[in-house]
Amino acid sequence: MKILLKNGSLKGEKNVDLLIENDKIIKIGPAKSITDVNAEVIDLSGLIILPGLVDLHTHLREPGREDAETIATGSAAAARGGFTAVHAMANTLPVADTAGVVEQVWNLGKNVGLVDVYPIGAVTVGLKGEKLAELSAMADSNARVRIFSDDGFCVSDPVLMRRALEYVKAFDGVIAQHAQDPRLTQNAQMNESELSGKLGLIGWPAIAEEAIVARDVLLTEHVKSKLHICHASTAGTVEILRWAKDKKVNVTAEVTPHHLFLNQTSCESYNANFKVNPPLRTNKDVEELRKALAQGIIDVVATDHAPHPIEDKEGEWQSAAFGMTGLETALSVVATAMIDTKLMNWADIARVMSERPAEIGQLADHGRPIAENEIANLCIVDPEMTWKVDAQDTHSLSTNNPFHEMTLKSKVVHTIFRGKLTMKNGQVKK
């Protein structure tokens, strides 16, 4: 089986032809230089070739909440968004805190076969923040877990966090911290600000994130380990990260598409599709996050795709669940936020949505250069298409997409996963 991609723009730079056989790129040449009568030919004129996108932060909900998402539906949504690898967060039911559960997730992902599903292991048993889960067993399992996170909860106990950071050094793991001081955010509903006061919603101060980020950066430096900051959302976090990187602390950070694009004024509608953890912040935070991503202070974009059934989202704000879906809109949102504003180019997008995430996740087959003999994981983008998001039009089981009705620029049109078209012309091949 061969696929010949004709006249596509490599990361927005030079135009090339690219021949794929089985799971590998076997030949790359100048535009219109390659012909192969046995190959399925796809014309990429006007389109951009990126390495397949890698998400470090995805909630696939299976096992436990198959009403919200399954590994199959989440994989389909990922393929549609241009992803070839996703990292499944540990907050399932049961929690992914044993080798058994992470291997189950790993195997389910393999069976679906639309993206590589890499499980993230829980840091503590049951995400309870009390004692360490069997991190080493998960690392040694078939799932080969390298990222550990209690996401949804913060590892707030400083001693436990220190031990976790130390312990994962044995197998070169990384702790991905959900930075949220629990005491400062009790019952919190939205960014603490003048607006939260007006709306009568309990405030979630930026400091609740920044205090934990600062502490963990210092801990990481002290024990010489590796830290990853999930969903950085404040200008203050950016400042701390800047300082930490300056000091060569081994810390990486992600930002979500929604924190790059939306701000707290969306909460005025009391539409719980805008309720998310961490909360949407101010315009100034959005600006600082964009700059930090462009400068590499924030390393990657991660979706924090968090599907929820309608009944958990359509009611009163306070009783609604936190989270937004985002796999299918991620690239378009990031491109609209970063390329339309001239903060980044397509090579930068490749860096923050594929290369760096794959590095952090230690993935051998993803985020690689687009070159001969590399595994063919590719994402093909139409940079000029403008389109209006329809939350109902999704492969996810859930419709809590905050970008509903918004107009975005650029869209993923084809996805190639290990040499196979998982999406062609917007149609996912299930």
Place this chain on the structure above:
Amino acid sequence: MKKHLVSASDLTKEDAVLVLDTAKELATISDRPVKKLPTLRGRTVVNLFFEDSTRTRISFEAASKRLSADVINFSAKGSSVSKGESLKDTAQTLQSMGADAVVIRHGSSGAPHLLATRNWIDAVVINAGDGTHEHPTQALLDAYTIRKHLRKNEGDLSGIKVAIVGDILHSRVARSNAILLKTLGATPIMVAPPTLLPVGIENWNGEYSYNLDDVLPKVDAVMMLRVQQERMNDAYFPTAREYSRNFGLNAQRLKRMQEHALVLHPGPMNRGMEITAEVADSKNSVVIEQVANGVSVRMAVLYLLLGGSNSEMGENSL
């Protein structure tokens, strides 16, 4: 006027004055042998209370009944209603029962807003207090009470200074009052320990202070908010005694106020905590009158939102 009354900010100055003027006329009903008007005959008002509030519910009930509306009291408190799905289900139930207006009290900020904007129900939505957000009819009755005493029951409240004292952070009454007083030309001054003032208070309409004694001599009215004992446990202030010493209204403080100054309280009062019995029963206190004014103001709101066809006020209306 807008179709719904969800926030005090739904009212323009003209709207607010109209409500107060209408309430003034409707207040005379209570002096008549027949305390009832036929205006809302055949219309159904549902009191949808997800939280207990006997005072507010009775006030709306009396207002509706004096206008001859049919009143259905729907107490959702204590039932398993806690998730959003149920608010929608409840709304749709009320819709099929033909509710013309829903008076909603809810523990979650924004619940009335959802009811008014989600197309679950056609009825007029009146916010009777939502979470820590707003309580616009309370603000209207406070404004009415102030206007009656200090502005001969006419016009707006321009030039009047009102101290709002207590748990501003968690008070829907404070929020609605801050907005409405400003709309009517008055100056609200928020007074509380810093822990009980919301972040960003410096950008709110009006002024704020941490010191009640500084504020008292310059205000025309002081509105004491109920302070919940449980705030103490959450370390908003050290002890009830200390709170009361700094922010309680007692006889000595009352003496420092202007002769004409009014003392208001939305009730129920914690006598001995934010207000002493002596002050609550003093000649400056209009607390009891607030209750009566509440009925008139709510009649006015019901009439203006429900009395006519569902369009804006007519040209010959003012």
Place this chain on the structure above:
Amino acid sequence: MGANSRNSARVVLESSDISRALTRIAHEILENNKGSKNLVLLGIPSRGVPLANRIAEKISEFEKVNIPVGSLDITMYRDDLRLKPPRALAKTEIPEGGIDHKVVVLVDDVLFSGRTIRAALDALNDIGRPAMVQVAVLIDRGHRELPIRADYVGKNIPTSRNESVQVLLADTDNNEEIVTISAGQQ
């Protein structure tokens, strides 16, 4: 309705006509009720109120007694509330002494469908129990929709349904005082 429509309007009463009509009504009220005893005049806002005041003044002049005069807002009793946007309320002022066992004369500017008087009778019913209720109007333009008639009429003016009758009075309309008829719905 203002200066614009006046151009095409036909004048039916001048200021002096209005004054004479009110004087005559005052006399008739006294004659009919054999004096001013127990009389209460209630004007229906907005223009019924100054008319009631003026009739009361005239009666007081003739009889050398003060006639109790007040106003009766009928907005909340209207049968067309649901057809129009909500209206602001006008004042209801019942004179001291109330209306029980009194002869209440309702005063309005124009008698047309009769629905305003119907509403006023309902409103009176909630306030007290007069011995008798009479109706005085400056203009009766016909087209009754209810079995209601006026006891005292300043002037009967035949109109078509499509015409509108406009009464302007010194107290409410910037010193202009005139009654006109113009084409077009009110």
